[in-house]
Amino acid sequence: MWSVILNMKKLIITGFSGFVSSHFLDYLHENNIQVAIYGISRGKPRFDLAKYKDKLEIFYYEMDLMNRHELCKLVESIKPDYVLHLAAFSSVAYSWKYPEESFTNNCNIFMNLINAVKQSAPECRILSVGSSEEYGDVKHEDLPIRENQQLRPVSPYAVARVSQEQLSRVYVDAFGMNIIMTRSFNHIGPRQDERFVIPSFIKRILEIKNEGKAEGVIDTGDLTIIRDFVDVRDVVDAYYRLLAYGKVGEVYNVCSGEGRALSEIIQTIAHEVGVEISTRVNHEYIRPNDNKEIVGTPYKIETELGWKRQWTFNETIRDMIAYQSEMLTI
Amino acid sequence: MWSVILNMKKLIITGFSGFVSSHFLDYLHENNIQVAIYGISRGKPRFDLAKYKDKLEIFYYEMDLMNRHELCKLVESIKPDYVLHLAAFSSVAYSWKYPEESFTNNCNIFMNLINAVKQSAPECRILSVGSSEEYGDVKHEDLPIRENQQLRPVSPYAVARVSQEQLSRVYVDAFGMNIIMTRSFNHIGPRQDERFVIPSFIKRILEIKNEGKAEGVIDTGDLTIIRDFVDVRDVVDAYYRLLAYGKVGEVYNVCSGEGRALSEIIQTIAHEVGVEISTRVNHEYIRPNDNKEIVGTPYKIETELGWKRQWTFNETIRDMIAYQSEMLTI
Numbered sequence: 001m002w003s004v005i006l007n008m009k010k011l012i013i014t015g016f017s018g019f020v021s022s023h024f025l026d027y028l029h030e031n032n033i034q035v036a037i038y039g040i041s042r043g044k045p046r047f048d049l050a051k052y053k054d055k056l057e058i059f060y061y062e063m064d065l066m067n068r069h070e071l072c073k074l075v076e077s078i079k080p081d082y083v084l085h086l087a088a089f090s091s092v093a094y095s096w097k098y099p100e101e102s103f104t105n106n107c108n109i110f111m112n113l114i115n116a117v118k119q120s121a122p123e124c125r126i127l128s129v130g131s132s133e134e135y136g137d138v139k140h141e142d143l144p145i146r147e148n149q150q151l152r153p154v155s156p157y158a159v160a161r162v163s164q165e166q167l168s169r170v171y172v173d174a175f176g177m178n179i180i181m182t183r184s185f186n187h188i189g190p191r192q193d194e195r196f197v198i199p200s201f202i203k204r205i206l207e208i209k210n211e212g213k214a215e216g217v218i219d220t221g222d223l224t225i226i227r228d229f230v231d232v233r234d235v236v237d238a239y240y241r242l243l244a245y246g247k248v249g250e251v252y253n254v255c256s257g258e259g260r261a262l263s264e265i266i267q268t269i270a271h272e273v274g275v276e277i278s279t280r281v282n283h284e285y286i287r288p289n290d291n292k293e294i295v296g297t298p299y300k301i302e303t304e305l306g307w308k309r310q311w312t313f314n315e316t317i318r319d320m321i322a323y324q325s326e327m328l329t330i
Numbered sequence: 331m332w333s334v335i336l337n338m339k340k341l342i343i344t345g346f347s348g349f350v351s352s353h354f355l356d357y358l359h360e361n362n363i364q365v366a367i368y369g370i371s372r373g374k375p376r377f378d379l380a381k382y383k384d385k386l387e388i389f390y391y392e393m394d395l396m397n398r399h400e401l402c403k404l405v406e407s408i409k410p411d412y413v414l415h416l417a418a419f420s421s422v423a424y425s426w427k428y429p430e431e432s433f434t435n436n437c438n439i440f441m442n443l444i445n446a447v448k449q450s451a452p453e454c455r456i457l458s459v460g461s462s463e464e465y466g467d468v469k470h471e472d473l474p475i476r477e478n479q480q481l482r483p484v485s486p487y488a489v490a491r492v493s494q495e496q497l498s499r500v501y502v503d504a505f506g507m508n509i510i511m512t513r514s515f516n517h518i519g520p521r522q523d524e525r526f527v528i529p530s531f532i533k534r535i536l537e538i539k540n541e542g543k544a545e546g547v548i549d550t551g552d553l554t555i556i557r558d559f560v561d562v563r564d565v566v567d568a569y570y571r572l573l574a575y576g577k578v579g580e581v582y583n584v585c586s587g588e589g590r591a592l593s594e595i596i597q598t599i600a601h602e603v604g605v606e607i608s609t610r611v612n613h614e615y616i617r618p619n620d621n622k623e624i625v626g627t628p629y630k631i632e633t634e635l636g637w638k639r640q641w642t643f644n645e646t647i648r649d650m651i652a653y654q655s656e657m658l659t660i
Contacts, residue, residue: 068430096504099497100398100441107493108438109488111430150480154503156441160427161495166489173484174426254538 005244006035008080014065014113015086017041019192020129024084026234029055033240038078040065041087047191051150057060065109068116075116082243083126085113091195092133095157107158107167114171125178127243128168132185132228132255133158137314144228147251154291155221164270165251174248180246182239183253185296188231190323198229198317202324208284210328215276221285226293227312230256231311241305244313252301256309259295272321280322287320335574344395344443345416347371349522350459354414354566355382357521363570368408370395371417377521395439398446405446412573413456415443417458421525422463423442434492437497444501444509455508457573458498462515462558462585462624463488473556473589474627477513477581484621495521495581502579515585515626518646519562520653524587528559528647531596532654535603542657544608551615553593556623560586561641566606585626586639598644603652 006028013021016039028035029052037058039045042065049058063070065087083170086108089095095102110128117124136143136152153159168179192199201218208216237252246252263279270277311319336358343351346369357383358365367388369375372395379388393400395417419425425432440458447454465475466482483489496628498509522529531548538546568584576582593609600607631637641649 021502025434099445100438103441104437108430108433111433115429153496154500156497156500159493160501162496163433163489163493165485166483166492170489 006033006082006240009035009081010038011035011082011084011243012038012040012075012078013084013086014040015088016021016060016206017043017045018086019189020086020232020235021045022047023232024086024239025052025056025058025188025234027233027240032286035082038080040074057188065112066104068112071112072116072119076120078328079121080117080124083113083117083130084111084239084243088129090131090157092155092157095155095160099156102157104162106157110164114167114177118171118175118177122175122177125180125243125248127239128164128179128181128248129239130165130181130183131158131161132183132253132296133291134161134165135294136291137296138291144257144294144295145253147253147295147300149181158326161204169249178248180242180248181251182254183251183296184226184235184244185253185294187232187235188229188320190319192232192320197262198265199320199324202204202269203322205266205269205275205277206321206324206328208277209273209275215277215278217278217280218266219282219285220262220266220279222281222305223266223279224261224292226259226261226295228255228257228259228295229265229313229316230254230309231316234309234311237310238301238305239308241307242301244318245305247304252304253296253298254301255296255298256313257270257296258313259293260313265317268317269321272318336363336412336570339365339411340368340411341365341408341414341573342368342370342405342408343416344370345418345642346390347375347520348416350416350517350562350565351375352377352521353519353562354383354416354569355386355388355562357566358382359385359572367411368410370404377500395442396434398442401442402446402449408449409451410447410454412548413443413447413454414569414573415440415458418459420461420487422485422487425485425490429486433490436487437493438444440494441497444497444507448501448507448529452505452507455510455573455578457569457576458494458509458511459569460495460511460513460581461488462513462583462626463621464491464513465497465624466621468621468624470623474587474625475583476584477629477630491615499579510572510578511581512572512584513581513626514562514565515558515583515624517562518559518650519566520649521563521648525652526545526650527592528595529650529654532650533603535596535599535605535607536651536654536658538607539603539605543605545608547608547610549595549612549615550592550596550609552611553596553609553635554622556589556591556625558585558587558589558625559595559643559646560584560639560648564639564641567640568631568635568637571637572631575635577634581628582631582634583628584631585628586643587626587628588643589623589625590643598647599651602648
């Protein structure tokens with residue numbers, strides 16, 4: 001059975017304090033997967049680890065993956081069977097402002113990780129989480145994007161992610177390492193940080209509602225941008241399957257297959273919340289060089305690994321609104 | 331006239347203490363190009379700067395390009411018109427042993443440089459020197475390689491170089507920076523460090539000769555590897571033309587167009603030196619994952635910039651032997 005393959009194994013999760021990690025823990029917990037978790041992140045998790053205690057053994061290490069020496073020692077002491085590499089500086093906007101930091105905290109941390117694993121746990125399976133941003137400049141006729149699409153990254157963040165993927169291939173081919181790669185499209189869901197685009201829309205629309213208004217205006221960036229949003233709970237199901245069964249050296253889209261313009265999403269949120277929203281473009285939010293449309297096809301992961309998304313877009317939005325409403329009222 | 335366009339301009343050369351830089355200075359000197367040179371490197375040049383004094387104004391700065399703050403201050407104070415970015419850790423073999431250092435000293439230093447230039451000299455033209463290693467895994471039917479070939483890097487070094495090039499494109503497209511890129515094939519010539527493959531062959535063959543022997547055996551790596559070797563004096567001519575006239579955002583092969591197996595080159599050297607050489611493969615010299623054949627076409631740089639190589643392969647080898655013989659006898 002697919003769910004038990006990680007039982008009794010040792011799994012390192014980098015980026016442990018993050019949004020995706022918390023959903024991955026939920027997933028393991030709900031599916032009774034008894035894996036020992038070694039969480040690494042720079043900041044302590046803000047979610048409660050106690051709720052997993054009945055089923056999951058969790059060890060936490062506060063560490064910067066840039067600290068190569070510490071990381072090597074830790075991996076040596078754990079000798080993991082699996083690594084789920086979630087750690088990233090995943091904001092494109094940030095990478096335009098701080099390209100060096102973005103690069104270092106995406107590409108260089110990954111290199112430190114794979115070298116540490118190569119040294120002391122060479123058989124370990126690593127899921128290298130990448131980004132749909134790697135595709136970059138894609139022509140409309142190439143949509144939805146398949147994995148064999150040529151990569152034309154258009155931001156410093158995207159270049160760093162392409163490097164991460166290319167390094168993965170080099171380490172698979174040259175050293176026989178067991179690395180599986182993703183190009184993960186925009187994920188959304190409850191508990192996502194409000195700096196990300198959809199939670200930030202929800203927050204501002206809920207604020208308008210909570211002020212007792214029936215309508216309001218929000219400032220936005222370019223709303224004609226079309227992206228493929230996938231529920232984080234579907235994403236973690238994909239990651240589990242890829243860790244367990246993904247083909248080494250292969251890259252998989254993790255996406256919904258549906259494209260939505262940001263303008264449409266704002267109206268979906270407004271409708272759910274029950275207010276009228278109009279928008280105003282703020283040029284400060286416009287990025288130097290953005291891809292208009294990024295929509296993938298999940299065909300490969302569906303056919304190879306039996307993955308299928310469970311949450312519709314509207315369900316996800318409703319759950320996010322419910323979560324953020326609760327946060328606002330606490 | 332092509333040669334005067336840099337006259338009275340300010341040119342930063344990174345990797346100033348290196349082999350290519352010394353030939354670039356010779357080139358400027360011989361062609362009476364009166365440009366002010368701001369050389370940056372981590373170690374002092376081992377070549378004599380005094381010989382250029384009659385025509386070239388040269389300032390030297392000992393600095394690590396990883397030191398972002400110092401670099402920004404320096405670029406701010408110079409406000410260069412041109413940058414010839416030669417600094418690199420250009421050994422593929424080194425990158426297999428020390429992938430992180432290779433990455434940092436190729437990709438991250440470049441990012442530091444372009445950010446420094448973006449801040450205080452945004453109109454500056456930058457020549458970003460890359461590598462034929464970026465092509466990586468190329469099918470025989472795709473030879474000789476043109477610039478539109480898909481990049482499939484197969485070493486950590488090559489991945490770092492691809493990142494450098496992709497970052498260049500991002501900065502051209504997003505910020506309108508004036509960056510021209512090369513994919514430079516293996517360059518050889520007098521004064522090349524003996525750790526590189528051809529000088530190391532010459533050194534060992536000259537030693538056999540100097541011991542008074544008529545024949546000898548040398549240990550080698552995989553001699554079936556075919557590469558495109560281009561004389562460094564032709565390379566610096568290409569770099570000058572690219573700095574002056576290359577199209578912004580474009581990448582150019584800098585190559586001879588001729589492929590030669592290492593086995594053939596050893597015999598050429600042996601013949602010139604006048605000894606019989608046989609070879610023995612030492613598996614320590616075999617790299618984890620190497621490209622068998624990398625040969626480019628210089629068509630683009632020839633047609634767009636009127637560049638044409640001046641040195642034949644045999645002339646280059648003779649000059650290298652003459653130079654290294656002199657070194658051995660000093």
